[in-house]
Amino acid sequence: MLGLRESVSWKSRGVAALIIVGLLLLVGSLVVLFVSDERDDGMDSGTPDVTADLVGATLVASPPDTVPIASASPLAPGATPVASPGATPLASPGATPIPPLLSGQCREGCLIRVPRNDLTVALLKETGERPSYESDTWVWTIVSAKTVMDLQASDVPVFLVRDSPETLYLYATRLPKDQSGSRVVREFGEVLDSVDGHSIVRVDDVPANVTDLIAARVWVEKVKPAAPGLASQSPAGIGEPISEVDLGVLLPEVDAEEIEQTIAELQEMSSTDGTGIGTRHYTSTGNAMAAEYLFTRLESYGLTVWYEDFVTPEGLLSTNVIGEIPGQDPGSIYAVMAHLDSVAADTSSAPGADDNATGLAASLEIARILSGYELKYPVHIILVNAEETAILGSDAYARDAVQEETPLEGVFNLDSIGSDRNGPRVYLNADEGSAWMMDLLVRINDGYGLGQELWVRQNPEIIADDNMLRAQGIEAVLVARELFGMSPVHHTADDIKENVSIPYTIEATQLVLLAIAALVQ
Numbered sequence: 478m479l480g481l482r483e484s485v486s487w488k489s490r491g492v493a494a495l496i497i498v499g500l501l502l503l504v505g506s507l508v509v510l511f512v513s514d515e516r517d518d519g520m521d522s523g524t525p526d527v528t529a530d531l532v533g534a535t536l537v538a539s540p541p542d543t544v545p546i547a548s549a550s551p552l553a554p555g556a557t558p559v560a561s562p563g564a565t566p567l568a569s570p571g572a573t574p575i576p577p578l579l580s581g582q583c584r585e586g587c588l589i590r591v592p593r594n595d596l597t598v599a600l601l602k603e604t605g606e607r608p609s610y611e612s613d614t615w616v617w618t619i620v621s622a623k624t625v626m627d628l629q630a631s632d633v634p635v636f637l638v639r640d641s642p643e644t645l646y647l648y649a650t651r652l653p654k655d656q657s658g659s660r661v662v663r664e665f666g667e668v669l670d671s672v673d674g675h676s677i678v679r680v681d682d683v684p685a686n687v688t689d690l691i692a693a694r695v696w697v698e699k700v701k702p703a704a705p706g707l708a709s710q711s712p713a714g715i716g717e718p719i720s721e722v723d724l725g726v727l728l729p730e731v732d733a734e735e736i737e738q739t740i741a742e743l744q745e746m747s748s749t750d751g752t753g754i755g756t757r758h759y760t761s762t763g764n765a766m767a768a769e770y771l772f773t774r775l776e777s778y779g780l781t782v783w784y785e786d787f788v789t790p791e792g793l794l795s796t797n798v799i800g801e802i803p804g805q806d807p808g809s810i811y812a813v814m815a816h817l818d819s820v821a822a823d824t825s826s827a828p829g830a831d832d833n834a835t836g837l838a839a840s841l842e843i844a845r846i847l848s849g850y851e852l853k854y855p856v857h858i859i860l861v862n863a864e865e866t867a868i869l870g871s872d873a874y875a876r877d878a879v880q881e882e883t884p885l886e887g888v889f890n891l892d893s894i895g896s897d898r899n900g901p902r903v904y905l906n907a908d909e910g911s912a913w914m915m916d917l918l919v920r921i922n923d924g925y926g927l928g929q930e931l932w933v934r935q936n937p938e939i940i941a942d943d944n945m946l947r948a949q950g951i952e953a954v955l956v957a958r959e960l961f962g963m964s965p966v967h968h969t970a971d972d973i974k975e976n977v978s979i980p981y982t983i984e985a986t987q988l989v990l991l992a993i994a995a996l997v998q
Contacts, residue, residue: 686794885951
């Protein structure tokens with residue numbers, strides 16, 4: 478009887494132990510799920526630390542650290558990079574592996590990801606293609622089907638991100654070092670690719686609202702459009718030295734057809750009703766379209782081009798577009814500026830042909846012409862955003878330029894230069910420190926017989942983008958035919974190409990072109 482009692486007691490204790498173990502496992506599982514859910518806001522480390530001010534500020538990131546390579550689905554069978562232990566992708570990166578010559582793939586171009594190394598950089602340079610976004614270890618780029626095959630033939634692992642060259646709705650994000658923010662990135666839009674804390678995200682609306690990303694300390698920037706040219710395209714600044722040129726020969730290089738076509742294309746940004754009247758209002762899709770258009774146009778002249786992002790008061794990520802023609806002495810930089818946005822009472826019909834497609838067209842012509850010459854000093858083409866709303870873009874640009882110690886010596890701000898209402902009158906406005914630029918324009922006008930009626934002012938009540946530069950100690954001058962409130966068509970749906978004088982636009986372009994050329998001889 479004793480033995481039987483002991484046996485029963487042992488079995489009872491065993492059952493109790495099993496129950497206790499089961500309960501402990503259940504509790505452990507719940508804890509793991511809870512922790513996992515809490516950690517869902519994180520990915521692997523190795524991404525830049527981010528600091529950002531939401532309103533009117535430019536995003537600033539510390540230099541990225543070296544990060545490990547994480548696995549993804551290769552475009553070429555058998556090309557599989559090494560996976561880093563513990564790497565947690567935001568979403569399943571890449572797509573199902575496809576054969577290199579699958580019919581229809583990359584017909585118009587596609588967005589791929591490749592490892593960043595000397596080989597891929599060299600291959601992209603040969604084809605005239607370049608990164609649309611990059612990290613320390615990866616490059617995302619828009620390429621042709623032929624480039625895909627060239628990369629695969631060189632045993633480069635190629636990952637298909639998107640079978641389309643379209644970048645208008647694409648943004649890149651980077652998580653902070655503490656790995657937080659992945660949930661916010663997923664909520665931002667459709668994650669097309671994710672590796673090592675970097676993601677390519679497609680959003681529904683542009684410009685995108687990035688308030689939640691910034692609050693989560695996630696870096697975000699606009700993905701660059703596809704490169705426009707091939708390797709045969711000459712980079713800017715390697716032609717005949719401009720010091721050996723009589724500046725008068727530049728005057729006929731200003732192309733009336735180029736200017737007129739540019740104004741027409743800018744005024745119809747995002748137009749879908751057949752009228753050719755669109756909008757570049759800073760909150761509109763047309764604004765983002767204009768930024769990509771201007772980026773591509775500048776790059777087509779061989780300039781090095783980049784976006785400088787800033788955040789509007791309502792949290793939109795807005796972009797300035799900057800292009801550079803290199804010079805022999807980078808210690809001094811001269812620049813042309815124009816604002817790319819437009820406005821009207823009905824912001825869906827804000828063509829902004831004179832205000833300020835004329836200034837943009839002039840800036841592009843100056844870039845095109847000077848890009849064919851070797852310059853002593855670099856020339857920057859600065860196309861700023863959200864001028865019509867609190868002059869946000871130039872303010873952000875100027876603050877960045879001062880912080881980065883950009884050696885700007887003088888900036889010509891072209892704004893509304895196509896009106897013929899006042900004949901050949903051109904207003905110049907600056908302050909005492911920038912008066913030398915107005916004097917130069919007067920000398921150029923007289924010396925080359927340009928016939929402009931220059932009204933020289935030092936009036937602080939005339940407010941434009943150049944004011945934001947002077948406020949930061951950067952010398953700048955306004956060049957305009959209409960000042961705020963003067964024109965009956967500005968800021969209306971009637972500010973169209975038909976109300977712009979192409980000859981007067983050309984003459985203002987020639988005036989600033991020769992002034993800039995004289996400074997960089």
